Amino acid sequence: MKKADVVVIGGSAAGLVAGISCHRRYPEKHVLLIRKEEQVLVPCGIPYIFGTLGSPEKDLIPDALLSNNGIELVKDEVVDVDRAKKTVAVKGGQEVAYDKLILATGSSPIRLPIAGSDKRNVFVVSKEVAYLNDMLAAVNEAKDIVIIGGGFIGVEFADECKKGRDANVSIIEALPHCLQLALDTEFCVEAESILTERGVRLFTERRVEAILGDDQVSGVRLSSGEEIKADVVIMGVGAVPNVALANTIGLQTGTSRAVEVDNYMRTLSDPNIFACGDVAEKRSFFTGRCSAIMLASVATAEARIAGANAFRTCCRNLGEIGVWSTIVGERAFACA
Amino acid sequence: MKKADVVVIGGSAAGLVAGISCHRRYPEKHVLLIRKEEQVLVPCGIPYIFGTLGSPEKDLIPDALLSNNGIELVKDEVVDVDRAKKTVAVKGGQEVAYDKLILATGSSPIRLPIAGSDKRNVFVVSKEVAYLNDMLAAVNEAKDIVIIGGGFIGVEFADECKKGRDANVSIIEALPHCLQLALDTEFCVEAESILTERGVRLFTERRVEAILGDDQVSGVRLSSGEEIKADVVIMGVGAVPNVALANTIGLQTGTSRAVEVDNYMRTLSDPNIFACGDVAEKRSFFTGRCSAIMLASVATAEARIAGANAFRTCCRNLGEIGVWSTIVGERAFACA
Structure with a gap:
């Protein structure tokens, strides 16, 4: 059976950054990232494919970002996790044993x-x-x-x-x-x-x-x-969190139907499973209340925390601050 | 060996309320509270012993509060916890097995x-x-x-x-x-x-x-x-958290030297051990930063969360808001 210290499920912004953050904190650990997509995109760039960029190929995140950070990439779909045995099963039939799991399955558009x-x-x-x-x-x-x-x-x-x-x-x-x-x-x-x-x-x-x-x-x-x-x-x-796998394996979800995590990005149900990005439930920094905003900035901030805490709780999530900017015509609009 | 579903260590405001909160959420569970004091006091009442009340006896918390809530009381001092075996050792030599442990050892005056x-x-x-x-x-x-x-x-x-x-x-x-x-x-x-x-x-x-x-x-x-x-x-x-036992058994402490907990009052080091009250590290609701304020109101709010989450994470700590009031002469002063 294939074995990794950390298995990251999902290869978009959150999964990618969680893997890199984990590798940088724990360079001795083997990080393996499983994603079902052949290629992944910079999510914030997607609207620009239709004008400024001109094609999805101009908006790709190169897989070299993973290999340059010592992260092994498996392109396959995770269909199950055995939390007792600590193994991940992929569609291709293979199993991967893990010590820590980071769930970053993202969201789907409504x-x-x-x-x-x-x-x-x-x-x-x-x-x-x-x-x-x-x-x-x-x-x-x-x-x-x-x-x-x-x-x-x-x-x-x-x-x-x-x-x-x-x-x-x-x-x-x-x-x-x-x-x-x-x-x-x-x-x-x-x-x-x-x-x-x-x-x-x-x-x-x-x-x-x-x-x-x-x-x-x-x-x-x-x-x-x-x-x-x-x-x-x-x-x-808008979008909804991709919680099908989380539901299958019995991870507790919250009021926004995302996977509930503590302020160290650990899921409530399993101390060896972390969640980050659009699949993880968010709280407003200001009110502490549940917040459904999905931004790559928030997802990657969470991913840095999840990756860093994998083997030693050291970083804390204080809650989400929705900071974003966009450009309309020649005018930039931003908000924090 | 004695066995309880939940062992609470400490019998002041936090321990008492954690035990009661736990009993009310999980009436089928056996809650056992160990404290070293023969009698415990309403902490906020202590200054009034010296004037209005006139004696410590007028400021006692009756042990009936525990028995009325189905909580077993053991008067002894906990000297060690075996986290692997999930047992607590008391000075008297006895051991108590637990499923969940709530640490509420309070603080000592400086x-x-x-x-x-x-x-x-x-x-x-x-x-x-x-x-x-x-x-x-x-x-x-x-x-x-x-x-x-x-x-x-x-x-x-x-x-x-x-x-x-x-x-x-x-x-x-x-x-x-x-x-x-x-x-x-x-x-x-x-x-x-x-x-x-x-x-x-x-x-x-x-x-x-x-x-x-x-x-x-x-x-x-x-x-x-x-x-x-x-x-x-x-x-x-002021006071400092009583972390001697926590240090002995290897629970992670934070910048205020109190036991670090997640927003469900679980210690970072052991998912079966919770901490609340003066021994637990606090965060400001407003800033998310570490806060050293020790108030019975905060301790009991935390205790309610810890007790409620013992077997099923359901309540979340959003951070501390220092609300207090006092009376000077005939004038009340309050602050939130």
């Missing part, structure tokens, strides 16, 4: 349960290269692009989709303003006016009630009764 | 290393009944009482020592005002003027450099050069 949301060319903001290539091809051919959700992902997508294209781009946002969960109204208004100047149409205080078309999307109908043409619909409305 | 601090009638604010009876007898005979430390314990002692006595009572405080670590200056000044009206002499911005006398204390010399007569000196300058 596909809203709107009538017609299963039609062709209705996309979510996936992190998969093949999916993003299909999505990019569809966006490149689209005349009318509708983005559901005016949060920072939706706004970035809208801004990027306008670059080098003469497609009609619309944002549908349920709140009175785009970016309203993150910014004060005066800054939302400023971002909106830049979007409008760049030709993005904004439909705020409206929801999408149905996605229209036959096999393929042809438009959306809003709660206001308006209908908007669409060749492509992009849902940018 | 005796400042001032020349002469070992003289007779130099007291610290102990929680022991016999000691407090000796102290009360000395206070009752004293003409001149000097209190070192103008924090809330020192101020309460000064105010109580004036009740029904015509002794001279002086407070020596190193800071510009009494109560300054807790209150804004305007409230400190108000408390000081009440103390002064009641005949307490205040020596602020001065330290005690030496405790004078032969075998027994006769006075103190201040950093200003002043000498003050004293038959009794009371040091109310």
Whole structure:
């Protein structure tokens, strides 16, 4: 049986940084990272694939980052963990014994349960290269692009989709303003006016009630009764933690349905299993309350703590501070 | 060998409340509490023994609180814990097996290393009944009482020592005002003027450099050069966590030298051992930083969490908020 001191499950931001952090703290330990993706992306770069970068290949995290840090990479999917025997089973049939396990299985984008949301060319903001290539091809051919959700992902997508294209781009946002969960109204208004100047149409205080078309999307109908043409619909409305494996192996989850961890990023159920990133439950630094914000900055901060604490509890998570920045047109917006 | 599901070490506020909390959550579990004291006191009531209450006997916590909650009480001193075998050894020689252990060994008052601090009638604010009876007898005979430390314990002692006595009572405080670590200056000044009206002499911005006398204390010399007569000196300058046992059995301690716990009150070193109260390291709710404040309110809040989490992690410690109140003369002062 294959054996590693530390097995990291998941190869996106959290898994990668947890592995590197663990290797740097404990250079004598063998760290093995298992991820199901052939290639992984810089998550914050995904909207830019559709404009500034031009392709998923320009947004890749090179696997050399792992090998340069002495981390062994296995590309396979973990299907089970035997917590008593301390082994991980992968789809290929192999087993890997571990001493410490770091769960970093990330999150999946939400596909809203709107009538017609299963039609062709209705996309979510996936992190998969093949999916993003299909999505990019569809966006490149689209005349009318509708983005559901005016949060920072939706706004970035809208801004990027306008670059080098003469497609009609619309944002549908349920709140009175785009970016309203993150910014004060005066800054939302400023971002909106830049979007409008760049030709993005904004439909705020409206929801999408149905996605229209036959096999393929042809438009959306809003709660206001308006209908908007669409060749492509992009849902940018958040993500949910990937807890299927955690549930299978009996790790306790919390109010946000993510894996509950203590302030050392140890799961509550098993002192040898840590969790970090989007799969781990978060708490606000300010209120101590459960927080569902998913940011790579938070995920990597947690990953550094999880990796460092693997064999000796030394770093403490004081809670999440949502710090982020984005660019709309030529104007940067940031918030802490 | 005696066997309990939960062994609580320590019978003051934290141990008592941890035991009760645990019993209420898990009524089917056998909770056994070991404390070395024959009797225990309401800690917040100790200064009032010297005036309002009149004797330590008026400040006792009845053992019936334990028996009424189905908790077995053993009066003995724990000298060792075998974490591998999960047994506790007491001075009497007996061993007790446990499934979960809650450490609530509290704190001990600081005796400042001032020349002469070992003289007779130099007291610290102990929680022991016999000691407090000796102290009360000395206070009752004293003409001149000097209190070192103008924090809330020192101020309460000064105010109580004036009740029904015509002794001279002086407070020596190193800071510009009494109560300054807790209150804004305007409230400190108000408390000081009440103390002064009641005949307490205040020596602020001065330290005690030496405790004078032969075998027994006769006075103190201040950093200003002043000498003050004293038959009794009371040091109310804080406490240090009782970590001797924790150190013996290898539990990790933190920057405040208390036992480090996660936000579920589990010690970092052993998932079956919890710590709460003055022996456990605290963090500020507001800053997340280490905090050394020792209050029964905080200790019992932690104890409720520790007891509740013994068999199923369900309650989380969000950090310490120092809330307290006191009375000086007829005026109440409170702070949160």
